[in-house]
Amino acid sequence: MDPPPYESVLQDHGTNNFFAPATVNKEFEIEVTDPVKQGDGVAAYVSYKVRTKTTHPSYAAPFNEVIRRFRDFAWLHDKLVEKNKGLIVPPLPEKSAVQKYQMSTDFIDQRRRALQVFVTRVACHPVLKDSRELNTFLQANEEAWMLEIAKWQAETSAQHRPVNAAAQWLKSLQHSAQSLVSGRAEEIQEDAEYIKIRDYVNSLEAHLNEAHRQAGRLLRKEADLGSALSEFATAAEALGKQDEVGPMRSAFGCLFNRAGEVAALSKARSEALVNEFAAPLKEAARTIKSVQVAMGDRSAALTAYSQAKSDLDSKKVRLAKLRGTPGLKEDKIAETERDVNEADQRLRNAKLGYETIRDTMREELNRFQKERASEMSALLRDFALAQAAYTAAQAKAWGELLADLQNVPQ
Template sequence: MLFDYLCSALDFLPACFKVADPVKQGEGVAAYVSYKVRTKTTHVNYDAPFNEVTRRFRDFAWLHDKLVEKNKGHIVPPLPEKSAVQKYQMATDFIEQRRRALQVFLNRVASHPILKDSRELQTFLQANDEQWMLETAKWQAETSAQHRPVSAAAQWFKSLQHSAQSLVSGRADDMQEDAEYIKIRDYVNSLENHLTEAHRQAGRLLRKEADLGSALAEFAAAAEQLGKQDSEGPMRVAFGCLFTRANEVAALSRARSEAIAVEFAAPLKEFARTIKSVQVAMADRAAALSTYSQAKSDLDSKKVRLAKLRGTPGLKEDKLAETERDVNEADQRLRNAKLGYETIRDTMREELNRFQKERAAEMSAVLRDFALAQAHHTAEQAKAWGELLRDLQHAAVGGS
């Protein structure tokens, strides 16, 4: 299973984090689920080797958003998607699926070579109720400030600026990018669709397995009723055997459907979500390159203006000095933008190498376990039908 693979990959924890004991709190649209997050660690920055806190989904969102904000260019593990409909219904299977997904998210963060040492992860895992309430209140205030309404004119200008940046940071910037990175970027973008389709087909597979289990159970019940028509004859025994073995196969199919959901479909969905996290890091890189390109263009235009002013007779010294300051400031912005881009570029080089190696190993493990489980499931089904054949042969001998 994916979770077992992640546990074995953790290098600073003797045991994985556990997200457990989901409890529904409240009713209706205000309802939410709280989870116990248990930590066992030997990390030197943690106050105790064991700890337990109570967190809800929005608290995990705090951790995710903080990590994205503070770690540009890094691939921050994804959270499970929000679902207003499922949240309102609060079905048991939805709560369990989210619990497992949150556990995978947390352990991916813990296995990341940089994120595992973050103050945000430490705060999430250790803060008591009072500390955590202050931290999240501060975050909510900052988030609200960032999303305050702006005037229509300001919004239009922001939209225009964003469009210009998108144009610059798109294919026009490919000439400044590394060819190998462009190849990986295009591969990642195409991989998302393929993983999404693979997850959709895995969903079809588990539904068909569940339907097969239901059909076999209904067939078994019908066979039992048919056998009862022969009150004491061999047909009653034969159909009774069919009822027993068909129910066994039906139970196997239902169990296999549930296993496919957890061990195959869920990892595929998580892989697809992770591609979006990679795309977020790539967007950070594109934005940094766009900023760098714009800073370079701005410096060039200011240098041209300075050259023209220097050739203008009778120009006041203060005007020339002001333009020279503009050039120096633009030059500093260019240096900062270049450093920002190069930092993200170097970070992503390591991140993408790590991502490709880890995902290849994880995907291979998931596919191997799926194949082994399918082979075992098929063998168990064949065993049940073989036992039915022996049951029928014994019934025939007994009735002759």
């Protein structure tokens, strides 16, 4: 089944067709709408209405409407990442302290659109759509939601992630040092096909970021062209008025009208490029980050698996030495045997953890590659169609100017 194109996961909040029958996901129709700025300065935030129509059996009602802010979408994203290792969780739009402080209308609307893309993609995901986290996000009342957020914030502040990260790094360093001393390379390696995909994904990020940067240049040039044409039209009108009556006044009046039409076309096209071309490219680049997070989970699981195997091997060597030592007390050997059994269980758990993520990612990467190819193809097709229509409208306006000028009495 083809994935939903970018614009199809956006609902036009200016119309009443939100609950129309034609939808991307038959189980969910989700609209993020009615942004309202709350507060001022650095403490300001925007709240949104999140409206849901669903036939999913785990939801208490077919229609729900809740109020959520960016922090709440971040809760959904972080919880899904935490509880679904190996899955590619759709990305959130980036935070911007400068734009948040300014809170321009364009920034608020672009963020609203990006948040709608995020939550709709979650609802389209074959696994994430059934998650308790999405269920809670879409239908929890204010009291229940505030309790959930308070619990999450307490857990986040209580976590000692830097300590854990440092401990993991030291353990990895120790493991690498042991491998170097013993002359052994890593005993557990990724398969070659996955490494090719991983390298491809990492290179794809740079290309998508560059494509988005160039799309930004394109829309800025289009906006500049619209402004320049508008100013030119005004100048032409002023020039024509120097002749109170006669062909020059009529000719420049025609130029003013047609140049104004083309200026309006350029302005409209530059605005459309933001949402129809630049935004999808930006989201595609953010999605690569999500893929890399899933790959990071796999890498960490492989490291844990490899370290567990190395740990078990070293404990087995120690046990063999103890058994070969004459006169050693049995309780010392028994203690080491328990250590070996515990290390063996850790290895089994680590192996299962790695294999689970590996198998999950096999399906996820296949889905990602198919969706990316389909969506990029649709994006470029729609871009070409829109550019062709825009160019034709421009040519029509200039052609009508030519006809106007030919009809000006001499």
